[in-house]
Amino acid sequence: MKVQLKLHLYIEGIPERTITVNKDEFVIGRQPGGDLCLPFAEISRQHCCLRYTESNHWVLEDLGSTNGTLLNQFRVKAPQILEHHDVIQLGNVLLGVILVFMDSGEHSLEGVTQGRVILRKADELQEQWIEGTDLQDTFSNNQIAIARLKHLVEIAKGLNSAQSLDGIFQQVKDVVFQEIQSIDRLGLLVDINNSGKLKLLKAGAKYESYRESLIRDISWISPKICKKVFIEKVAIKSIDRPNDVTFQSQGGLLTEGVRGALAVPLWDRKRVIGVLYADARLPVQDSEPLEDEELSFFSTLGNLVASSVQRWLLSYQLQQEAQIRHKLERYHSPAVVQQLISARALENGRLTPIETNITILFADLVGFTALSETLTPRQIANLLNRLFEEMLDSVFNTGGTLDKFIGDCIMAFFGAPEPQPDHADRALAAAFGMLNRLDELNSLHTWPKPLQLRIAVNTGKAVVGDVGSVQRVDYTVLGATVNLAARMESICPPGEIVISEATYQQLKYRQEFSKMGLGKFKGIAKPVKIYQTHRKTY
16 A cells, blocks of 8 residues: 655745655755755755655655754654654744645545544534534524534633633633533643744643642643644544544643543634644443544634633733843843844843954943942942943944943943944943043032043953843853953053954954053963054043
């Protein structure tokens, strides 16, 4: 029996499509002209291969790709036989496996009953349930439709009144456990960050003995079924029997004697945002017909739940954005913050560390130790708060990022998180802005006596991103470029700016600087050519 292979291609932001594999050896990768070209950086030129064997099996083999090939979320280390509904992942690209067994004609598992499994298109089931059973009496059919519409209106009212995810799920549990008696456990899985990954947010059980471990132990949920429902927007009802192997290979249905599963997409006519999943432990007699009445009601309920979850999801994302914005505003100018959030450059609320070219600035207050001996702690705090606020305006106005305050020192950098080809010029503009603003404040007698800064600037490669533990994370820069800038500050005359050769070569205008000489610094192997300004100092 010949087995035809089709791949359902799912890429975020691109319309879904199904590809028929038309040859016995099918290579997927970034290389133009290949059997399937996926032009994405995380995919290798020849990433993986699909082969049809003499034993009538399709086999998946990784071709030594850089980022690996995943099959049902597990990395492929050796050739793997493919099964219907398997999910292949290459970077951010998902490929749903569809096996079509061809005998006297072509027979697909898509949309038809196969053993004790029903697959239906979710958008067709709502109308089917509302219309009711296929009775000859038209009046009876109309009465059923009216009654069910009224029922849906009441369910929708309850869901719309819920103010939290707990409230939404409580409404869903009440309806499900009342309407579908065979269901024992219920789970709500949501794609929180629009990443294509489902997370179990809520779970409930009819019986007390199941409730304790619902979230901690999720083996009662079949990942393969959920992935199928989420990607292809189909509703699935599966009754577990020994001869039904469509989904058994992934596990989930056999756990603790589970006999059946219902899974439907949560979708709002635009995109799928999650899956409503349920299972039942009650035995099913072989003679019992596999009706999809329950599935059509469950799918209809899923549509109603989707709008409520979407409303909660919007509120959740706004709260997350507010928290992220608050965090980022400590480091970046408002314009950069908005750019980062708009581009969704954050992964799990973090900026992933990367190596890039940047310019580092250290601005240190001169004579702070002596000054602090003449002031009270409160006066010192007020002085530094005012100074930092005034100096940071120059950093943010030139698109810089605050790294941290180190005592009386400001550490900032330019060129990240958003690339800035002119990061050296920006850093010097910020440095001159600081000194000029400090001159103005001194002339207004803002402080007990005039203040001065030493500013050191260096350019080079550094690692930039969120670094830390689960308890605390700081957005910072690391590397030799940072160390040199910190060392250079010690040789800077009061009220001046010193820069390295690397920074000097990057500047568009260099007339403000002259050679200072070679600097030898602790921990730096080679002497560094240093340039400095010559301003009027106090």
